[in-house]
Amino acid sequence: MINEHTDRMHLKRFNKNHGNLIYQLDSDPDVMKYITLGVPRTEIEAQQYLINRIMKSYNKGDNFGIFAAYLNSTNKYIGWFLFELDKEFSNAIEIGWRLKKEFWGNGYATEMAMYLVEKAKSMHKDVVARTMIENKASIRVMEKAGLKFVEEFWGDYNPHSGNPDVLYKNPLN
Numbered sequence: 001m002i003n004e005h006t007d008r009m010h011l012k013r014f015n016k017n018h019g020n021l022i023y024q025l026d027s028d029p030d031v032m033k034y035i036t037l038g039v040p041r042t043e044i045e046a047q048q049y050l051i052n053r054i055m056k057s058y059n060k061g062d063n064f065g066i067f068a069a070y071l072n073s074t075n076k077y078i079g080w081f082l083f084e085l086d087k088e089f090s091n092a093i094e095i096g097w098r099l100k101k102e103f104w105g106n107g108y109a110t111e112m113a114m115y116l117v118e119k120a121k122s123m124h125k126d127v128v129a130r131t132m133i134e135n136k137a138s139i140r141v142m143e144k145a146g147l148k149f150v151e152e153f154w155g156d157y158n159p160h161s162g163n164p165d166v167l168y169k170n171p172l173n
Helices: 019-026 043-060 108-122 136-144
Strands: 009-013 065-071 077-085 092-099 126-132 148-153 165-170
Touching: 009 108, 019 043, 019 077, 043 065, 043 077, 077 108, 092 108, 108 126, 108 136, 126 136, 136 165
Parallel strands: 092 126
Antiparallel strands: 009 065, 065 077, 077 092, 126 165, 148 165
């Protein structure tokens, strides 16, 4: 997503030298609470995540991937947003986000999620988002972005909280 922005944020591709940006996020146990049950990533693990997950996310073209988010006013890095073709639903785009704790509660996730939903609609795609059932803040963002609860499911990743995950969707029809 080249030159994508909202009133307060803009998105850029990560590059292979941005391991420190991932580490800023993933070393915080509060940020990782609903991802690894609060286990922070080391610097080496953050660099591996950048190379093995984020950099590979750009293989589907310019529109798709995991993108670094920056404030327009200060150009300060605040986290990232995901906009990828979904693996389960053939005509859907998955959205997601991870923000530094200092930027929680300011409406940034909702603002960009709403923008990404509209972008997906303009591409004639459904939108899906998933999270742990305990992640009430992300569920609120999904609902504010117009996504509706579809189902509880059991994610196939570790560690797992012992509770189901939830799927939200905003179908075109």
